[in-house]
Amino acid sequence: MHENNNKQELVSSSTDKENSFTVTLESINSAFGISADTLRAMANSYGITPEAMLVRAATTWAQADIPDFDLDSPELTLAQVEHLNQRRASNDALATSQPTTLAEAFKRLLGGTGENHENEKSSPRNGRHN
């Protein structure tokens, strides 16, 4: 995917299905994500399409989330892939175990949604590295 200010051109150039994604947003902002209207308003403020806005957001997140991420390197390194795989394995392990306290259950959710809490400084959703 690449950022393109022309929506028509972006859609018609998306011929490779492996590199295309369909995204459906909610009608209102909520803890589960921003609304389509909010995305449009943000994109409009930058003079780009909503699709281009999503690409920017994903790129910014990757830079904050993946250690030593380099936009000039065409693919992730093995170490970076391993880093992401480890998080998945860790999340899967957590999902299968019952929380023993309300605080633990809440912290698990905080880690998964990006709701800010100053005591959760290591959350990559806050744009910081672990």
Next chain:
Amino acid sequence: MKMKNPALVMGDIIRAWVPFDESPKVAGPKFRPVIFLGETEIDGLTHWVVAYGTSKMEAHKETKNGGDLIVNFTEGGNGVIHGESRFDFNRVFALPATAEMFSVNKKQSSLLVAKLPQHLFQPAAEAMQHAKVGQKLSRLGVRL
């Protein structure tokens, strides 16, 4: 009078004379169930941060953002809670940890505590997430 700390943990259900919004430091007229969320210091005084609860169940009173939790205690309420109650995590207060706020007769420093059942941890956490409780606790200086 300061309350004795009974080693409260997040999710414990206690009762408080929840103040009216316009007089947040004055004990209110109803001794309501509240869910304890944490402890903080405000102006040098220990405050307990709690989420509002009510035993008065009315239809269509649930919050629109999913930020509330309905519990039904048939046993294990420990004299604190019995039957159905609704807790609203959109309404979070920091109340002085004093007998005036947390004692039934506003004099005793001891406290009755009921434990939230473990099977309610996940729905409670989800309601807290919908109500953005993390941000509220952060603003109040409560550590998770």
